[in-house]
Amino acid sequence: xxxxxxxxxxxxxxxxxGVFVLAASHIIGRxxxxxxxxxxxxxxxPPVGTARERFPIKFYLVCMLFILFDVETAFFYPWALVMxxxxxYGLMAMGTFFLVLAVGFVYEWKVGAMDW
Amino acid sequence: MSGELxxxxxxxxxxxxxxxxxxxxxQAFTPKDRRAPSAPLSLTGxxxxxxxxxxxASGGGRGAVLANAVSADAYSxxxxxxxxxxxxxxxxxxxxxxxxxxxxxxxxxxxxxxxVVGMLGLVSSLELVSMFVALEIMSIxxxxxxxxxxxxxxxxxxxxxxxxxGAFSSAFFLYGVALLYGVSGSTSLDRLEWAVxxxxxxxxxxxLLGAGMLLVGFGFKIASVPFHMWAPDVYEGAPTPATALMSxxxxxxxxxxxxxxxxxxLHALAxxxxxxxxxxxxxxxxxGNLAAxxxxxxxxxxxxSSVAHAGYVxxxxxxxxxxAGEAVLFYLVVYGAVNLGAFxxxxxxxxxxxxxxxxGDVAGMAERRPALAAALAVFLxxxxxxxxxxxxxxxxxxxxxxxxxxxxxxxxxGVLMSVVSAYYYLRVVVAMxxxxxxxxDTWARVSPSATVALALSAVITLVLGIYPAPVLxxxxxxxxxxx
Amino acid sequence: MTAADYVxxxxxxxxxxxxxxxxxxxxxxxxAFALLFTFFGVAGLYVLLGADFLAATQLLIYxxxxxxxxxxxxxxxxxxxxxxxxxxxxxxxxxxIVAAGIFIIFANAALITEWPTVGREPAPTTKxxxxxxxxxxxxxxxxxxxxxxxxxxxxxxxxxxxKDA
Numbered sequence: 001x002x003x004x005x006x007x008x009x010x011x012x013x014x015x016x017x018g019v020f021v022l023a024a025s026h027i028i029g030r031x032x033x034x035x036x037x038x039x040x041x042x043x044x045x046p047p048v049g050t051a052r053e054r055f056p057i058k059f060y061l062v063c064m065l066f067i068l069f070d071v072e073t074a075f076f077y078p079w080a081l082v083m084x085x086x087x088x089y090g091l092m093a094m095g096t097f098f099l100v101l102a103v104g105f106v107y108e109w110k111v112g113a114m115d116w
Numbered sequence: 117m118s119g120e121l122x123x124x125x126x127x128x129x130x131x132x133x134x135x136x137x138x139x140x141x142x143q144a145f146t147p148k149d150r151r152a153p154s155a156p157l158s159l160t161g162x163x164x165x166x167x168x169x170x171x172x173a174s175g176g177g178r179g180a181v182l183a184n185a186v187s188a189d190a191y192s193x194x195x196x197x198x199x200x201x202x203x204x205x206x207x208x209x210x211x212x213x214x215x216x217x218x219x220x221x222x223x224x225x226x227x228x229x230x231x232v233v234g235m236l237g238l239v240s241s242l243e244l245v246s247m248f249v250a251l252e253i254m255s256i257x258x259x260x261x262x263x264x265x266x267x268x269x270x271x272x273x274x275x276x277x278x279x280x281x282g283a284f285s286s287a288f289f290l291y292g293v294a295l296l297y298g299v300s301g302s303t304s305l306d307r308l309e310w311a312v313x314x315x316x317x318x319x320x321x322x323x324l325l326g327a328g329m330l331l332v333g334f335g336f337k338i339a340s341v342p343f344h345m346w347a348p349d350v351y352e353g354a355p356t357p358a359t360a361l362m363s364x365x366x367x368x369x370x371x372x373x374x375x376x377x378x379x380x381x382l383h384a385l386a387x388x389x390x391x392x393x394x395x396x397x398x399x400x401x402x403x404g405n406l407a408a409x410x411x412x413x414x415x416x417x418x419x420x421s422s423v424a425h426a427g428y429v430x431x432x433x434x435x436x437x438x439x440a441g442e443a444v445l446f447y448l449v450v451y452g453a454v455n456l457g458a459f460x461x462x463x464x465x466x467x468x469x470x471x472x473x474x475x476g477d478v479a480g481m482a483e484r485r486p487a488l489a490a491a492l493a494v495f496l497x498x499x500x501x502x503x504x505x506x507x508x509x510x511x512x513x514x515x516x517x518x519x520x521x522x523x524x525x526x527x528x529x530g531v532l533m534s535v536v537s538a539y540y541y542l543r544v545v546v547a548m549x550x551x552x553x554x555x556x557d558t559w560a561r562v563s564p565s566a567t568v569a570l571a572l573s574a575v576i577t578l579v580l581g582i583y584p585a586p587v588l589x590x591x592x593x594x595x596x597x598x599x
Numbered sequence: 600m601t602a603a604d605y606v607x608x609x610x611x612x613x614x615x616x617x618x619x620x621x622x623x624x625x626x627x628x629x630x631a632f633a634l635l636f637t638f639f640g641v642a643g644l645y646v647l648l649g650a651d652f653l654a655a656t657q658l659l660i661y662x663x664x665x666x667x668x669x670x671x672x673x674x675x676x677x678x679x680x681x682x683x684x685x686x687x688x689x690x691x692x693x694x695x696i697v698a699a700g701i702f703i704i705f706a707n708a709a710l711i712t713e714w715p716t717v718g719r720e721p722a723p724t725t726k727x728x729x730x731x732x733x734x735x736x737x738x739x740x741x742x743x744x745x746x747x748x749x750x751x752x753x754x755x756x757x758x759x760x761x762k763d764a
């Protein structure tokens with residue numbers, strides 16, 4: 001079985017860093033609250049009001065496009081590991097794969113699916 | 117890398133796929149105030165692919181190539197020609213319908229072409245992973261087409277229901293593939309056939325479960341009872357030319373793959389799965405026909421009729437692969453032509469977002485539109501299976517296959533249910549010919565391209581009823597390459 | 600039991616329990632968050648099976664993409680966030696019987712089958728997957744791009760504004 005130790009170490013470091021930063025700011029920092037600091041955010045949506053807003057459907061489109069290109073990326077990893085042994089054949093195989101999706105990308109761009 | 121990289125069997129699918137890309141780009145680069153030439157492009161692509169199939173066929177049947185994932189044997193070529201023909205007729209039906217309903221966008225044609233790519237892959241895959249990917253391409257494109265009519269609630273409902281049940285069925289299919297991989301250690305149908313024929317009793321359980329899961333997956337796609345729930349809603353809600361493609365094309369493609377997997381790769385287990393298929397056939401025929409009786413909406417009636425017809429086709433699967441193949445292949449040709457015609461007639465009359473859906477809408481049509489009424493009558497009579505129609509010849513071969521294999525009761529149920537079906541099919545014919553028209557004729561004039569499509573369907577239906585021999589011979593040759 | 604066995608039971612329990620929460624939670628938001636643990640549990644099972652690439656992909660796609668989309672859907676959709684789900688329980692008896700029956704059949708089949716094995720330690724799989732993608736499964740690999748493209752068109756079509764229709 002491949003060693004998962006590096007991943008465990010990475011996870012531990014990420015977790016440790018988060019805990020460390022929070023704890024450090026809690027210990028070192030001196031809270032000086034004022035009205036502006038206590039408001040939720042200075043930018044973005046108003047923090048109070050009805051939660052039953054209607055959101056533009058574009059959010060979902062962006063998310064779906066992200067997933068699709070995410071999946072595309074996942075296909076690249078195995079290819080990247082063997083491309084040096086496959087030469088021009090591997091490049092053509094991936095080129096075809098990529099081209100089809102590139103057409104999709106051009107289409108999305110042109111019909112304005114990515115305009116906000 | 118993979119030995120021989122011969123792309124020739126894929127040429128038809130590649131042509132259709134590239135056409136899809138071209139249609140998509142044409143739509144993207146056409147200014148907003150102009151119309152992209154999507155329908156002519158799509159038709160050209162489909163006909164070019166059809167020519168490629170013909171060239172492949174005249175070059176002699178080719179066995180498996182591309183690392184044994186896909187074949188251009190007579191069986192694939194028969195189905196590819198059928199599917200491309202179905203798609204071409206669906207394209208001919210589309211422009212007038214889309215314009216009448218304000219849906220005329222290139223995406224529709226692109227999705228149609230990609231769904232055809234999936235269908236072509238489905239019938240020529242020799243390997244279960246490719247088959248699954250092809251199945252998904254077909255299905256996802258069709259989910260999109262079902263939901264095209266966004267301003268109609270029914271269309272959104274259709275897309276959602278089709279998607280949810282379709283995803284569910286894909287999971288079954290994939291689980292079946294995984295279990296069969298567990299049995300054979302390979303996803304190739306050849307290896308699977310070998311593994312299944314040398315099974316130990318302990319592994320047989322797993323193979324049967326895998327086969328059962330695959331059957332459920334296919335059952336959804338061919339809309340056999342109890343996996344048919346989506347069919348009426350989807351057929352009703354989808355744009356009518358898309359419904360025509362679904363009922364004719366998806367069914368043909370799914371049966372093509374089903375027969376290849378069960379008739380050839382899993383044939384060693386036939387003793388186990390045949391009773392299962394037979395019982396599916398019986399409940400499908402009974403439920404489909406009885407439910408169709410109760411429908412007032414023509415599209416829903418035709419949807420249940422398509423469920424019932426899946427049952428008729430299933431009856432033949434209990435026969436030997438060769439005989440079943442011949443009967444099923446011929447029937448799918450007939451069924452494709454007839455269903456395209458029936459849905460096509462509804463689509464061709466569509467105007468300003470409305471289409472004739474009730475008996476009242478078609479009442480007295482023989483007086484006003486004699487040619488169209490005659491065509492629809494031909495399709496409906498053929499669906500019933502009355503002698504001298506293509507439907508009769510088709511059903512004869514299906515039921516004959518079942519009887520030869522010793523399943524007389526199964527064939528009897530089929531005949532009995534065909535008699536029941538006469539009521540709801542002929543009711544429409546009676547309304548067209550015997551009743552007086554209600555109100556003004558507000559339906560659209562049939563466009564030239566739709567006229568060609570309907571005439572083609574009607575001629576094929578008539579010719580196959582009177583002189584079925586050539587297509588039967590082709591079906592026999594195609595089925596033989598399965599063995 | 601070896602250490603791997605303990606880890607297996609941890610992941611298996613996490614998967615099943617969080618899966619049950621997904622199904623039975625009364626609020627969609629709880630279901631969506633419970634799904635996070637299901638995805639993690641399944642990824643862990645993949646790791647134990649030696650399918651490292653699959654595990655990473657599971658996290659990348661399901662947790663990084665699909666779960667985010669789901670949460671978007673749950674939190675941003677009009678009046679669905681705190682919707683109480685009342686699933687009909689009229690079919691509880693038959694449903695339980697069918698589920699139990701299917702479980703017994705599958706478990707039994709899994710136990711009596713002589714599974715073909717390769718008889719070697721699992722090795723890193725990513726390279727092997729790459730070789731298979733470009734070799735035996737080239738067709739499925741290329742077809743996957745068409746599949747993604749179709750999904751792309753479908754997604755864009757669903758959310759298209761009415762005025763472009």
